[in-house]
Amino acid sequence: MIKFNRFKDGKAFVLTMSYDDGRTADRRLVEIFNKYGIKGTFHLNSGFLGVNDHINADEVKSLYEGHEVSCHSAHHPFLTQLPDISVMHEVLEDRKTLEKLCGYVVRGMSYPYGVYSDKVIELIKTCGIVYNRKVASTMGYQLPTNFMTWEPTCHHNACLDAAKPFMAKVDADAKAQPLLFYVCGHSYEFNDNDNWELIEEFCKTVGGRDNVWYATNIEIYDYVMAQRNLHIAADESIIHNPSRIDVWLTRESDVVKIPAGETVYF
Numbered sequence: 592m593i594k595f596n597r598f599k600d601g602k603a604f605v606l607t608m609s610y611d612d613g614r615t616a617d618r619r620l621v622e623i624f625n626k627y628g629i630k631g632t633f634h635l636n637s638g639f640l641g642v643n644d645h646i647n648a649d650e651v652k653s654l655y656e657g658h659e660v661s662c663h664s665a666h667h668p669f670l671t672q673l674p675d676i677s678v679m680h681e682v683l684e685d686r687k688t689l690e691k692l693c694g695y696v697v698r699g700m701s702y703p704y705g706v707y708s709d710k711v712i713e714l715i716k717t718c719g720i721v722y723n724r725k726v727a728s729t730m731g732y733q734l735p736t737n738f739m740t741w742e743p744t745c746h747h748n749a750c751l752d753a754a755k756p757f758m759a760k761v762d763a764d765a766k767a768q769p770l771l772f773y774v775c776g777h778s779y780e781f782n783d784n785d786n787w788e789l790i791e792e793f794c795k796t797v798g799g800r801d802n803v804w805y806a807t808n809i810e811i812y813d814y815v816m817a818q819r820n821l822h823i824a825a826d827e828s829i830i831h832n833p834s835r836i837d838v839w840l841t842r843e844s845d846v847v848k849i850p851a852g853e854t855v856y857f
């Protein structure tokens with residue numbers, strides 16, 4: 592029997608961080624992530640770059656190098672209050688500006704204020720966005736069933752509590768169930784609450800583990816899609832990977848790699 596229960600390099604654990612609004616405190620946060628080899632996704636409002644406490648346009652590319660730059664709408668409105676065309680402008684304008692600054696295609700987003708509707712989801716998907724993060728926490732470690740309403744494990748205020756059961760599995764290398772640990776927040780909250788030691792301690796606790804994949808939001812989305820899009824023979828004796836991403840899975844009790852673009856015969 593084949594099971595989709597492994598992430599990149601056959602690992603069963605993945606951690607991702609997700610930060611909104613692009614404030615200047617991101618500079619300190621990125622430094623901490625880099626120190627511990629942790630990857631983050633930064634959801635930016637392109638219409639506010641260089642304004643007040645927001646980071647400058649000309650530092651977007653270098654500051655977030657190695658992490659992911661993602662949309663958060665151009666001007667942070669309640670998207671459910673806007674005419675359809677304005678929702679699309681908010682997303683497309685954000686994408687265009689961020690893509691010009693970063694030099695890559697921006698396909699992710701988080702909802703401003705965590706607010707959305709079925710109509711908003713439909714409009715945003717039309718604008719080329721493939722995943723979108725909500726605010727409500729699950730305190731769980733499951734992969735999302737719908738990437739357009741991706742629920743985080745927790746806000747960073749609860750990250751040390753949420754790290755305990757996750758790290759217990761990591762320490763035991765207990766791979767029965769693949770676990771996704773997803774933390775979200777705003778970097779300026781560490782200034783407001785004077786608690787930078789919280790994120791420093793968290794990163795120290797969860798960072799640097801060989802059996803954890805440290806990934807951006809879009810890397811997880813792309814990996815899961817590559818896995819779901821494998822071509823599998825009816826008797827599971829042939830697996831073809833049409834994607835550009837190597838995929839791992841388990842077959843009976845073996846961990847098997849299905850290389851990008853290749854066909855594996857059993």
Ligand SMILES: [Zn+2]
Binds near residue numbers: 704
């Ligand atoms: Zn926001």
